[in-house]
Amino acid sequence: MRNSSIFFSFLSAEAVLLSLLLVHASISESARHETIEEKAALVKTLQLTDLCLFTEARYTRHLSQADLNTAFQDHPLSLEHFPSGSFTQPPYGITERP
C-alpha cells in the first residue's frame, strides 16, 4: 500500500472518530437533559446560589456570595493562597471589568 493511502486512511479514521464523538456530544446533551433538570430543580428548591466546585474555603465554595474584601477577609495581610483562587475570578461586581 502506498504511503499516501496509509496516511489518508489514518486521517479519515481520525475524522470519522471525531465526528462520532461530536454525535456522542449531541446525544449526551439530550440524554443528560433530565440530570441537568434535576440539578436545576434542586437549586430552585433549596435556593442554592453556587456550584460545589471548591470546598477548601468559604469564599471559594460560594464564589458569588463572597465578602467584598475577599481574599483579605481574615486580616489585612491574608493574601489569596488557596489553589482554586488561581482558576477563578473575583465575583462579578467587585471589579469594574465587564
Added chain:
Amino acid sequence: MSPWIEKQRYIIDFTISSLLRRKVKNFGLLALYTLIVFILASTMFFTYSIKKEASIILQGSPEIVVQKLVAGRHDLFPVRDIETLRNIRGVADVQSRLWGYYYDSLVKANYTLLTPPAQTDTAHAGTRTITVDSDTDDSSKPLFTLNGAALEPGTLIIGNGIARLRAIGKGDYMPFRASDGSIMNLKIVDTLSSQSELVSSDLMLMTEQDFRKLFGIAPDYVTDAVMTVKNPSEISMVASKINKRLPDSRPIVREEILRTYDSIFNWRGGMMIVIFSAAVLAFVIFAWDKASGLSAGERREIGILKAVGWETSDVIQMKFWEGAMISLTAFFSGVILAYIHVFFTGSPVFEPALRGWSSLYPNFALTPFINAEQITTLFFLTVVPYTVATIVPTWRAATIDPDTAMRHTGE
C-alpha cells in the same frame, strides 16, 4: 484519476518517506504538537461545558440575595429587616435562609449546612421527589421530604460527596460538636442523588431547630434573605431600593451570580493564562524553528530535488504537505484525546489542580457542550499557523541555486 491528484499523491508519498528518514525528530515534533492541542482543547472543552452547565443550573437561583454587612463582612441578618424588604414596592416575596459551614476535623473537610426553605412546593427532579412544606402549625407534618424520607428534628439529609468521604449513608448517625460544646448526633435519613453532586456534594440539610441549636443562633437572626420580584425587569431597581432602605446590606442579584460563573476559568486570570501562555510559547518556538530556516540536510535535499528537475512550486507543495500532515494529525489526535480526557475520564489531568486543598471534591460527569465555533477556533489556532510557518523558509530555500544548496553539508 486526474493527473493533478496523482501528482499530489506522489508528492505526499515522497514527503512521508522524507519524514520517516528523520523519525525521531518528526515523531517528537508530532507528539509535542499533539500535546499542545490536547491541553488547549481540554481546557476549552472543560471551561465551556462547566460554564454552560452553570448557566442552565443556576437559572433557578434566587433573584436577589440580601446579606447584612458589618465592618465589611457578611453578618447574620436580623429577622426584623425582612419586613422592611417586604414593604419595598415591586417585591413579590421575601424569605429567610439559614445556612453555614461546618468543619469536620475527622476528614478535614468543610460542609455546607442548610435549612430547606419554608415554602409549600413540590418539585419533581427526575425520579426523585422533593417536598418542602411550611405548614409548621401541623407538628406531625415534616418540613421537608426527599424521595419519601422526612426531614425532622434530629435527622439529616447529606450530599453524596459526604456519604462517599465518610463512608456513611441512610440509617447512620453523624456526630456534631455544637456551639455550647455538646455533641449532637443526627440520624441520616437519606442522601442527595449522585447526579446532583455538582451542586450538592457537600450539602447537609437539617431542620431549623437543629441548625440553631448547633450554631447557637438566636431565633431573631437568619443567615440572609432571598427575594422574588414581581417584574424581573425591575430587579436592579429593587436592588438599589434595598441599598437605600438598608444601607448596611448587600443585595446580590441573580445576574451577578450567573456572571460570576460566566467569568470563572476566564482565560485572562490565574492558571488559565499560564496554560495559554505555555501553549502559545510552544507554538512560537515551533514557528521560530521553522521560520528561522531549514537545516543543512533539508537544504541539501531541496538542492538535489531541484537538480533532478523539481520545480520551485513542487518543492513548496512538498513542504506544504509536510506541514499539513503533521498539523492535521496532531489536531485530530489532540482533539480526540481531549474529548476522551474531559468527557469520558473526568479530566484526570486537571483534577489535582481543581481539587486544590479540598478534601471533598464533587464527582461529576460534565455534559459535553461542544459547538462548531470551538473546533474552528482550535483549528485556526493550531493548524494554520504551523502550515504557513513551514512554507516561508522553504520558498526562500527553493529559489536559490541547487549547486549552492547542495554545498551545505551535515544535518
